[in-house]
Amino acid sequence: MRTKMLVFISPWLIKRFNGASRIFSVDDMRRFVITPDDICDVFLLPRNNKDVVFYKKGETLDEVIEFKNKVGIDGSSTVGFLKQKLMKDYKEGGDDFKRLFVLYSLSTLLTPSANRTVDVSCFKSLIDVDGIRHFDWCSLVLDRLCRSVDKFNKKSKTHISGCLLALQIIYFHRIKWQGKSEPSELPLVQHWTTEKIRKRAKD
Numbered sequence: 001m002r003t004k005m006l007v008f009i010s011p012w013l014i015k016r017f018n019g020a021s022r023i024f025s026v027d028d029m030r031r032f033v034i035t036p037d038d039i040c041d042v043f044l045l046p047r048n049n050k051d052v053v054f055y056k057k058g059e060t061l062d063e064v065i066e067f068k069n070k071v072g073i074d075g076s077s078t079v080g081f082l083k084q085k086l087m088k089d090y091k092e093g094g095d096d097f098k099r100l101f102v103l104y105s106l107s108t109l110l111t112p113s114a115n116r117t118v119d120v121s122c123f124k125s126l127i128d129v130d131g132i133r134h135f136d137w138c139s140l141v142l143d144r145l146c147r148s149v150d151k152f153n154k155k156s157k158t159h160i161s162g163c164l165l166a167l168q169i170i171y172f173h174r175i176k177w178q179g180k181s182e183p184s185e186l187p188l189v190q191h192w193t194t195e196k197i198r199k200r201a202k203d
Contacts, residue, residue, distance in 0.1 A: 013201075014160065015153060017167060019146030024171060032174055034167075036138035041173075042166045043110070044187040045137040052140045055123040064123045071096060077118045079107045099126040110137070111144040114159035141166065165189070165197075172200055 017024045017034070025031045040047040055064055068074055073082060082104050090097035103126070106112075107119045125135055141163050148162030169192060173182045177200065183191045 013167065013171060014149055014164075017149050019148075019150035019153075022142070022146060024167075024174075026171075026175060030175070034142065034170055036136065036142050038170045039138040039141045039163075039166055041186055042169050042188045043138075043141075045110075045141065046133045046135060047138040048134050048136050050135050052122050052135045052137065053124040054121045061124065063127045067096075067099070067123065067127065068120070071100060073100070073103065073118055073120065075117060075120045077120075079104065079112075079116050079118060082107065082118050095129045098129050098132070102126055102132060109165065110141045110163050112161055112163070114161045168197065168201070 016026065022034050023031055024034055036047060039045065055061065071085070073085070082100065086097065086100055086104060090100065103118055103120065106122070107117070111119055113119060122140070126132060145162035145164070145167060148160055149167075152160040169188050172192075173184070173188055182188075185191075
């Protein structure tokens with residue numbers, strides 16, 4: 001199972017992005033707005049009109065409680081624990097594997113937290129496995145990124161969460177490097193390796 005790519009991101013890149021306006025300012029002349037469609041281009045995640053439904057702490061919903069008790073995952077679980085459960089207990093796949101894989105993808109790549117715990121806030125959106133694809137996951141990824149960057153820039157925190165990989169790739173594909181444009185075939189993430197990201201981030 002491989003959903004993690006190393007991110008080498010400079011403070012300059014984070015400072016140039018305004019999460020409230022969603023505007024990335026390269027300089028005084030070059031600015032662009034980052035939208036959920038940009039996130040879709042990077043990952044080809046579902047981009048529909050149905051907002052992801054969140055499970056609020058203390059809310060009672062029998063299906064969610066049953067699922068949490070069944071799989072043994074809550075907001076204090078680490079992504080390492082979730083990975084081991086996926087590899088050990090759900091080798092045969094099935095609906096619970098699909099639900100947990102979405103949680104793993106969110107918690108490690110798409111909406112990661114700084115403390116490396118599992119993001120269980122969207123449990124309600126995973127109960128109907130066939131309905132997962134009908135949600136707007138791109139907006140969720142962008143909203144979490146914008147919120148995280150704004151908190152980091154305003155409070156000068158030492159840790160930052162959110163999908164910084166998406167921010168990097170969008171920037172790399174918007175700005176020519178050494179006079180060359182990056183490949184445009186979707187998803188854009190397919191064109192990047194850890195080594196290529198490291199090289200580009202240093203230049």
